Amino acid sequence: MAESTTTTALAKSAVEGEWVTASDSIVGYRVKETIVGQKTEGVGRTSAITGSLTIVGQQVTAAEFTVDMTTLKSDSSRRDRQVNTRILDTVNFPTAKFVLKTPIALTPEALAGSDFNVVTSGTLTLRGVTKDIELTLKARLVDNVIEVNGSIEIVFTDWSIPDPSISSIIVVDRGLLEFLLRFTLSCAGDRCVLGASNRHVNATV
Template identity: 40%
Template sequence: MSFFTRRRVLIGVGGLAALVVLVVGGTYLYVNVISGDAPDPLALETDPPAASGGDLDLDGTWTVADGSEAGYRVDEVLNGQDNTVVGRTSDVTGELTVAGGAATEGEITVDMTTITTDSGSRDSQFRGPIMQTDEFPTSTFTLTSPVSLDGLDDGGPVTLTATGDLTVRDVTHSIEVQLDVQRSGDGVQVAGSGEIRFADFDVDPPDLGFVRVEDSGTVEFLLTLARS
């Protein structure tokens, strides 16, 4: 091998190494510096206002009001760097019926077309090949078993478990969600989360070489409920 051939090979190897360093270093900078830590899980207010009317009779119909949020949380490996992705939207609607001190019926609908993260390209993938929001613009959670609200008359918070049907991309699967519930003024706050496996909803998490998404994640929400 001539001197010039060896020089070209060394330059090529050095350029490839520099490219690897640039990609890995750039990813580290994005994950750990630019994007920062993932938002904390949605949670109840730490010091909610007291109900203006004293004791609150919970029986009746409650509607999801302004200030509510819902979304997802999932772990990924981006160019070798662990990263947590959080997507959220405030476009949440629904109702909950309370009778005899228990939540007996309820359905929450989330607009999947407006869920956003800290990356526009990731959001495009989410709305396009992953969730196909043009065809399936919403997801719903429907309560399937009554949930006792014992303790909430005193204001709460109380911790509960609810079972319901989650429908994503027109596929329905039963899940359990953990709930923290408390009174807030004349309304009620509900913070909840549940673990899901993407395969249960016929969703293929991305595996593109430079990014690999775990095969399970968390759906989470914070609801402000107002009496209808």
């Protein structure tokens, strides 16, 4: 029992602090399309992401990440033009954001590096519309990097997104906002943790 307690304490102290998004984080969309009768998927991705999460004790007390939606790229320049102009209107709404609403409790296993699944809630702002959402996240700590991945179903009409379909390309009425975020430790120690603990719980996509 003493050894287990010591291990948990060491794991906890190793992750406490503020973590920031790494340059290889990815956010993007995935939609089902039918092009001239052939079913396919439209996929766009970007790594233009900024954000952070704060761990105090055994909780994620704050987290945020913001995405530069103007940088989304797919395998089709025609699709990219439609996404940037008509569909997501990135001139007027250049970023998307997710904000965590409540702390996330971390299990001893998660602190020690095991896969961690959690259902959490927050607010998502997309194309100028902000809504409360619930989502399932999968996270793990590996090689001093926290990886968080998940997806959010986006029903286009709920977010004032016009029908993406054009001429011979038919798109279903919803898609996925997908993310794989990697965080590296930026700030640790008593001063960092004390400063972070005084923040309101909020996080950004």
